[in-house]
Amino acid sequence: MTLRDVVLVDAVRTPFGKAGGVYANTRADDLGVAVVKALLERTAIDPALVEDVGIAATSQTGDQGVTLGRSIGLLSGLPNTVPGYAIDRMCSGAMTATTQIASEIATGMIDVGIAGGVEHMGRHPIGSNFDVNPRFLVERLVAPDALNMGVTAENLHDRFPELTKQRADAYAVRSQQRTAAAYAGGAFDAQLIPVAARDPEGAWMLISRDEPPRPDTTMEGLATLRTPFRPNGRVTAGNASGINDGATAALLMRESTARELGLTPRARMVAYAFAGVEPEIMGYGPIPATTKALMKAGLGIGDLDVIEINEAFAVQVLAFLDHFGLAEDAVHVNPYGGAIAVGHPLATSGIRLMANLVEHFRRTPDARYGLTTMCVGLGMGASIIWENVR
């Protein structure tokens, strides 16, 4: 089977909300509809050309439970001839949907597909629908707290004592500052799809910016925050991503199809890899995943001109940077800030990273290779290497 080139044509997202915030009265699937519909309108492709829709959610229940790829497709106005599915790999759901749709394209089974992610953590807090197998604990397959992401971040601090709270807080402040600068520079204009939502009084509002960012964050302010995961801990609400609502979607195509349709490919998929690590230090996951993806691509870390890494926790980004010998303020790592500022609606974030990546590619024609990577619950990492299509 000959592989075919797969390109990312467009990646969009709703502004992210805080749980209980702007989207408290908005359905999760309606957030997904907003981004899928926007992809179709922006690219003006014939919806019937879409051959598959994979949408991720971590909590596939309630308004995230109706085979999202299919139900959101129908709700977005895709013809009923377009199939769809739901997919889950926790935080890397949208990234997994992307590699899945890309694989369908690469193997020649489809030419055009949509990947996406939906997560309304206000309605579906992480773990709310878990029924964890007791063997995990009885047989000590994992530590009792391996499913508490904040605790795994504390574990990472324990494992690598050089990753101090001081460094984590400094990283968090930088994320907020970079996000504020990116807003000012219009870096998110192309990716944000305004969403109309009703407030607690029933009044419609237009949500066109992320709700979570705190551009006025300071080291002093962060120092005062409590450490909810353990006494005298290091992980705070300030150096971690929040509990958020949002949706993302990406349009992927065979490269020749994009050109036939007159669409501009933004990034070509080079390689991807998923990897597992000890669940107790799930934040370590991007390191083996990226190592494997680089090997598949025949590239080294120094070949990457931009790295978009999900900031579930500052400590997990620092572990990655230290491992690969990158400076913790490296300008090509999360140039527009990250999840600590804009938020992390679990299964959606992979495509947010791609949206930032293609923005960077667009603004930096010299950039050739880029990485999107993230840690994943229960001890995994996910990485995709992309090439700028110039």
Place this chain on the structure above:
Amino acid sequence: MSNEVVTNARLRYFEFPGGLGRGALITFDNGADPKRPNTFGPGGLASLAAALDEVERSDAKALLITSKPYSFSAGADLGPGGIMTSGMSPRQVAETGHDTFRRIGELAIPSFALLNGIAVGGGFEVALHCTYRVASSAGGPFGLPETHLGLIPGWGGAYLLPRLIGPAGAVQVIVENPLSNNRMLKVPEALALGVVDAVLPSATFVADGIRWAHDVLTGAITVARRPVDDAEWAPAIARGRAFVAGRTHNAFPAPGMALDLIEAARTRTRDEGFAAEDDALVACLGTPELRASLYAFNLLTRRGKRPIGVPEGVEPAPITRIGVVGGGLMASQIAMLFASVAKLPVAMVEVSEERAEATRGRIADLATAEVQRGRWHEATARRYTSLITVSADLGSLAACDFVIEAVFEELAVKQDVFRRLEDVVSDACLIVTNTSGLSISAMGEGMRHPERVVGMHFFNPVARMPLVEVIAAEHTDERTLASAFAFAASLRKTAVRTADTRGFVVNRLLLRQLSVLFGLVDDGLTLDAAMHASDALGLPMHAFQLLDLVGGQVALHLNRTMAEAYPERFPVSRFLEGVVGLGMRTLDRDGAIVPEVAALASQTSSRTADDARVAVEEALAQEIAIMLDEQVVADVSQIDLAMIIGAGWPFALGGISPHLDANGTSRRVVGRDFGAGL
């Protein structure tokens, strides 16, 4: 005191994309469950006025108005607790609406109505005051039903709509549609008429509407409106007047007043147009027609949904298999109703295999007709017809828990059916008759279990007519009655409970009307006078149209049934017997009396159509009084409800009793008003 469910106008501001500045966004929301639409009362108007105060002081570049999902606004709340009972005078109602709404059109900034659901009456007028209107693809219905209720669109609609879309469209929306079973506009029609400027997908309607407004503000979208030519007005108004005359014989003032307003809108200023609407609205608000219309409206929308006389606390019997005895047109229509609405298996029984085969053809024809009208998909038709089986074996009904007969209207025939049926079905099976007037108690005589016998009288055409009369016979028990009401509701019919008296409600009054009128014909009344006797009442059909619809044979049979019970009041006229003897329709294609029928009448009397109308009104008043004495129904409202939905009698008459009270007939004939709860 008012207990208005206030529809609040919630104001928020948002940033337009692209640095265009702020927009003001008003959401209408009454905070009630989704089925209760937004409406305007004094509180709602005050809330909108307060929001507009703030918008006027703001730096907003545009005002957008939208609502909770699927309900923009249903206009003034005309129900109990609504604007009519708020303590406002008619002039205050008229002027407050205008004073509030006109400020939208007089803002220094453009305004946009984002119509994401129903927008009718005042709810539609508020949108007309906006500079632009955008509809959700799942929006609508839209319309101005005021003339249907004896009102005029008096909060700007009669002035603004013709100037927006031209007089022809305005006549259609303001007069023709309301007088055609209160037809409403669907979204595509509204777009074609120019009532809305654009249709946007429902999936992300409010966000898309904001983007559309943005594009209009930046000039990326220009909205083209069809210029209205002065020459369009005269023919449009003439068409409207001819339509009203044909529909109501100008029996009611509102449609004509609305046409006057549309006609004058061509040259009036806004101030003049709105002032004229105020005057017209005030004139309407005091009329008996309006009180009767609101009574009728409330009967249909509120009380009609909760039938009077349903036994309380009685569990209806589950109905899972239905039998129909008989295979004629009425029986076939009833079977199709059960299959298509209740979606239950229906076993029909005819007297012979030959007749059964004919019935199968009839069922197939009914389904084909629905497919051809575009109401059903072919697969849907197959689903329903496959639920219906027809045989010549009464034993095929053994497993049924509900059997209805629709055989020939002859007591002995029906008694025979019931007795044989009882040997076939279980003791718990409901046995139902669709008789249009025979004694149901008599049908049950000799039965082992007459307590499960009940009448359910459907009207032709069964699929469309919303009324079913539910008749309790002498031995009918509460479970049987409760089951009949529950089943009627599951068929989405409005049930009116009547006693087991001949003709029940609708046929009794229609037959009394025909009997009186044709008796006058026997005495020399001209056929022209008979034909126009009901003009001033605005009835949907005159006597000859009604006779041709029902069929002379059936009418005569019913008349005789009534005459057996009430010989003095339902004499059978020589004229009717003559018509049946001819075996032909009374009217030709053009609606003129055919010569053979004309020859049956001496037409020697000088009595006028109006004399005949008075005679009919007096007879109806007398009959209603007797029906109330006989306790045929719980109260007079049930007679009015039955006549409105069973015979199409006008809202403006309130069915009939409010009209008879208003013009003094009740007092003159019965010595009192019926006093329906207006």
